[in-house]
Amino acid sequence: QSALTQPASVSGSPGQSITISCTGTSSDVGSYNLVSWYQQHPGKAPKVMIYEVTKRPSGVSSRFSGSKSGNTASLTISGLQAEDEADYYCCSYAGSGTRVFGGGTRLTVL
């Protein structure tokens, strides 16, 4: 149950697009289309932004999108806005009812 690998930080200017990668193994990300992404603002509970690799919950902006290739999943945020500044975590199902999170990525909107 090793953590998925995410970049510690990414940044972008308002209006730009950024992509956060999430690298796992053939036992988690590579085996299941069950990757989800969570946004967490300081002092707040996480909020799901993407689930099952590409699906967006009702109410989440279409500026958020997800994808996966092999053992790496990605979250793309287009048209960056100040309110997008937060920590982002990926999570993958890892079999036998278990899950594994990424280490988290801090997004800074310049």
Next chain:
Amino acid sequence: EVQLLESGGGLVQPGGSLRLSCAASGFTFSDYGMSWVRQAPGKGLEWVSAISGSGSDTFYADSVKGRFTISRDNSKNTLYLQMNSLRAEDTAGYYCARIIAVAGHFDYWGQGTLVTVSS
């Protein structure tokens, strides 16, 4: 409106025990799996445990297996986490979260309860 309210956190000595509770409302509790996720101060999220809607299936992270026990009382709409043999590294905010199916994502989260393990 789905609501999850954790309680039971606090200060405990190493080797001690604590039981967390999560009171659920706004949905048919027994229809959903539930999970605990923790976050050490200033650190990332760590999945801890999950339980099926009926309570018949339970799952644990290696880091807590044998020390923590997840359970639920569907008549009280409440999720529990019994934590024994606590260690300093168990210090974290503990969130309960609703999960979509045993393998699904976390769609609703509580606000968390803080557990501090220290002498």
